[in-house]
Amino acid sequence: MSDHPKEECGVFGVAAQGRDVGRLCFFGLHALQHRGQESAGIAVSDGTHVMVQRELGLVSSVFDEPALRSLTGDSAIGHVRYSTTGKNKWDNAQPVALPRGDGLVALGHNGNLTNSDALRRRVTDLGHELRATTDSELITALLAHEPGSLLDAVCNVMPLLQGAYSIVVLTEDELVAFRDPNGVRPLVLGRIDGGWVVASETCALDQVGAEFDREVRPGEAVRLTPDGTEGRQAMPPTSRALCIFEAIYFARPDSIIDGQAVWQARHDMGVQLARESTPGADLVVGLPDSGTPAAIGFANQSGMPFSEAVVRNRYVGRSFIQPDQELRATGVRLKFNPLESVIRGKRLVVVDDSIVRGTTTRRTVQMLKDAGALEVHLRISSPPITWPCFYGIDMADRDELIAVGQDEAGIAAAVGADSLHYLTLEGLQRAMGRPADGYCRACFTGDYPIPVPDASGKERFEATTGAAPSR
Ligand code: SF4
Known part of the structure; x- marks a missing residue:
């Protein structure tokens, strides 16, 4: 009915021992459905394998009971997405997943990078063939090429990224959440019985019975395990630039x-x-x-x-x-x-x-x-x-x-x-x-607050960079 900006994306992550993490992710994403209604996805790790399921549609239509029963493990991430016209294809649904070492890295992103063209060249030079049209795939590819722990890889990749990002990323043995140095998009941590949760908004914490702990700080990367969190200030926070439209329209009123x-x-x-x-x-x-x-x-x-x-x-x-x-x-x-x-x-x-x-x-x-x-x-x-x-x-x-x-x-x-x-x-x-x-x-x-390649119009931006906002 009203004439609003289109929503962006929502991310959720949970690391908890003995809990049905796939189902928790499902409920968390359900609470974040207002942030994106075009695709939904969940990636789960049982410690040895990462399994990803993503599809176009609402959370409740993408995941039925058999699907939820198959998503077993100790940690999970999820994503809901809004996309621009013509870009709502399956390849762009998230979590994005790419091979990393002997396993997989899966990633869900809320935001948009402003240096996608430079990153695209870098990723192509690394020999990676791009399948999707989102900047999220670029970030995933960069992480896939970084050796070491996932937290180390995130801390090494963050300085390459310019723009807005609140991201959850999962491998077989690590779940990491990280946020751009300006803190444009929200990202919060919560405690849940048996572990830890991260989400775009506090309403998702409420939905799964988690208790708000703190915000992920701008420029911070946090590893979540069932036993606790380990935060690293990967980049110095620059001038804070929280999107004021979160308060005006995007966020759920109970957040x-x-x-x-x-x-x-x-x-x-x-x-x-x-x-x-x-x-x-x-x-x-x-x-x-x-x-x-x-x-x-x-x-x-x-x-x-x-x-x-x-x-x-x-x-x-x-x-x-x-x-x-x-x-x-x-x-x-x-x-x-x-x-x-x-x-x-x-x-x-x-x-x-x-x-x-x-x-x-x-x-x-x-x-x-x-x-x-x-x-x-x-x-x-x-x-x-x-x-x-x-x-x-x-x-x-x-x-x-x-x-x-x-x-x-x-x-x-x-x-x-x-x-x-x-x-x-x-x-x-x-x-x-x-x-x-x-x-x-x-x-x-x-x-x-963050340099943009051309402030005259989004279409020109997308045409120059070849990248669609991943939101
Ligand atoms: S306040 Fe900034 S981040 Fe938020 S919608 Fe406006 S331009 Fe985008």
Whole structure:
């Protein structure tokens, strides 16, 4: 229904004695399904062999009971993936696995590298034939050629990588998690009965009954065993650049990112939004589900009542919505139905967290007006997106972004709304209660914390490097 950036990827890993690690991985990935719905995979090691199973589709459709029963061992990693159009092929599903010595190395990656072209040349020079089109395969190939322990190999390869990465990697006898020196994507460690867990978000720890221990530090590589963890600061942490969109939209609202409750952060963005611009209206509504916390915050601050105005059909999978616009329009009708009895004759404040192209927003506004809304005032709980993301998020090309070259009045007219206001950058930071340094905000400012080869458009980037973001 809403017009969001496309999700990225989720990773999970577990090392635990006497536990059903394949099943734990399955549940962990299930909790991370919002981060990627196009493919899912699990790799398990029993100490002598690594077995990988990956397929296109949702976690629950990729793994049935017989599959889970076959995934036995002491350690496992898993991955859910979102990919761009045309790149959603089986070869790009993860974990990526390549021979390493007498065994296998399997890897799951959330993020995107910005020096894939240089790495591609390096990997080709090593004699490796690339099968997939993801930068994750490049990292796996580099690890496959590094001798020694997996932790040593990771520490040797990390300085070669530029960009955003939160990664889990598994061999027969080691499970290692590592994170880029800017800490763009989240990665957390948790204790579980019998061992240790690593995950993109704390909601996955909750799902498997693990207790949050700490974040993987930017630039750190951590080996997980049933008995404990061994962390090594493989690279000095540089300026912290946690993706601020994790708090705005990507992370699940019940997760804690960098010590901050995501639901509360979104609620406070809504409060700040109401402080900045409250129109005369009758009712505040959020677009399910991601706009709801900010809509509640807006209602609390403005004193206007909050109501549901749209019912979502929860049985239409998110992967059902295809990236092309015609199918997106069909998806709106399949997934959402307006509550005419609530809407008719009312002036609505509609709170959503972001607008990318505006196409879906326009259809949503029309749907609410068709259901009898007298006025629709859009309030967006993030600043205008005016730059593409090079760190693992599909934001569309710059010339497709509705906020490029248009002010709020122009965008309101383009989507058919009676008024529109975006949360200011200052307001966003105030709502977060933290200073701007420490966050990547490049899609709002164009100020990229990690060098990108060409900031003018994602397609050109992909064409030059030949690499698709692995997310
Ligand atoms: S450009 Fe935007 S979406 Fe990408 S990492 Fe930075 S803040 Fe996140």
